[in-house]
Every structure is written in C-alpha cells, then in structure tokens.
Amino acid sequence: MSEEKKGPGAIALGWWSREIAPRDIPAAKGLSARLRRAAPLAVLCEPAVIQLAHALDLPPGRADQLVRLSTLLAEIRENSAETLARRVGGAEPVLSSLRFQRLLRAEGEELTDHLRRAIIMADRRCNVAALAADLLNWEAARPRWCFHYFGADAPARADAPVKDSEEKTE
Known part of the structure; x- marks a missing residue:
C-alpha cells in the first residue's frame, strides 16, 4: 500500500498538534514559550524545530522561513476552520485595513512581528495548516489574504481548468 504524501500545511498541523497544542503538558508549554521568546539561532537549536524542517524537507537556505513558521505556530493556542486573514478581517475587522496593508508589504522580521500581532x-x-502553507509560500498567498480579509473567496487561478458547466456556450 502506498502512502499519500502530505502537504506542508498538514505536516505543520501535525507537528503543532504534537509539540505545541497540548498546553497541559509541561514540555509543550515550555517549547512554546522558548520559541516565542528565542532569537532565530536559538529557535534552530530546538530539536523539535529540526524535526519539523526534516518533515517539511526544507533546505538550510530556507532557515528564515522555518524560524518564522516555528515562532508563529508557537503563538497559536487553538486550531480553527477560519484562516488568519478571515479572523482579523470581515465586516467588523479587529485589524485595521491600514495595518493589514502594512502586514502584506512587510518583509523579514517586520513580517513576523506583524503576523504575531495579528x-x-x-x-x-486560526487555521494552523493554512497559515503554515501560506508562510512557506508567502508571495503566492498575499493576494488570497486580501480576499479573505474582506470576507470573500479568492477567484480561481487563470490557468486552472474550466469545469464543463462553466464553459461558455456559443
């Protein structure tokens, strides 16, 4: 029997569920606290973070993304069906439109800080799997976050195949 390969979001959700989510376990609570407060190099010195890197098959050149992902996952206490952009936006946003725009334009440590506040x-x-997948492919995720923030679904990609029922009839 062949096992279906998990995507990065599912892998990160599994890691978060084991290593961070069980707040009643002292080891999980301690790891979460260390990741939230640690400098980037200290984050990379955590065995659980290295396990996540191996599970995600991240090369050393993407260490900054691994640090961002690990520290932000440590901030989350509960997995939800809603994406982070939907949770902070919508009809009555908890994050102002201006701050949301700053978040989308941010890079590096500034991006991490804005996401932490969000x-x-x-x-x-928020949805842990969606956040993880978006963080690992941030450039592609930014436009989708705009739609989610305003409570809309992102349009289908232009190169996506058209369903038979959606084809134009002449």
Whole structure:
C-alpha cells in the first residue's frame, strides 16, 4: 500500500498538534514559550524545530522561513476552520485595513512581528495548516489574504481548468 504524501500545511498541523497544542503538558508549554521568546539561532537549536524542517524537507537556505513558521505556530493556542486573514478581517475587522496593508508589504522580521500581532488579535486562533502553507509560500498567498480579509473567496487561478458547466456556450 502506498502512502499519500502530505502537504506542508498538514505536516505543520501535525507537528503543532504534537509539540505545541497540548498546553497541559509541561514540555509543550515550555517549547512554546522558548520559541516565542528565542532569537532565530536559538529557535534552530530546538530539536523539535529540526524535526519539523526534516518533515517539511526544507533546505538550510530556507532557515528564515522555518524560524518564522516555528515562532508563529508557537503563538497559536487553538486550531480553527477560519484562516488568519478571515479572523482579523470581515465586516467588523479587529485589524485595521491600514495595518493589514502594512502586514502584506512587510518583509523579514517586520513580517513576523506583524503576523504575531495579528495572531494575538485573532485570540490566538486560526487555521494552523493554512497559515503554515501560506508562510512557506508567502508571495503566492498575499493576494488570497486580501480576499479573505474582506470576507470573500479568492477567484480561481487563470490557468486552472474550466469545469464543463462553466464553459461558455456559443
């Protein structure tokens, strides 16, 4: 029997569920605290983070993304069906439109700081798998976040195949 390969979001969710989510276990609570407060090199010195890197098959050149992912996952207390952009946006946004735009334009440590604040404003609850997948492919995720922030679904990609029922009839 062949096992289907998990995507990065599912892998990160599994890691978060084992290593961070069980807040009643002292080791998980301690790891979460260390990751939230640690400098980037200290984050990379955590065995659990290295396990995540191996599971995601991330090369050493993407260490900055691994650090961002690990530290932000440590901020989340509860997995939810809603994406982070939907949690902070919508009809009554908890994150102003201007701050959201700054988040989307941010790079490096500034991006991590903006995302950390957004997670806190979302009551430390969002879709862990979606956040992880987006963080690992941030450039492609930014446009989708705009739609989610305003409570809309992102349009289908232009290169996506058209369903028979959607084809134009002449």
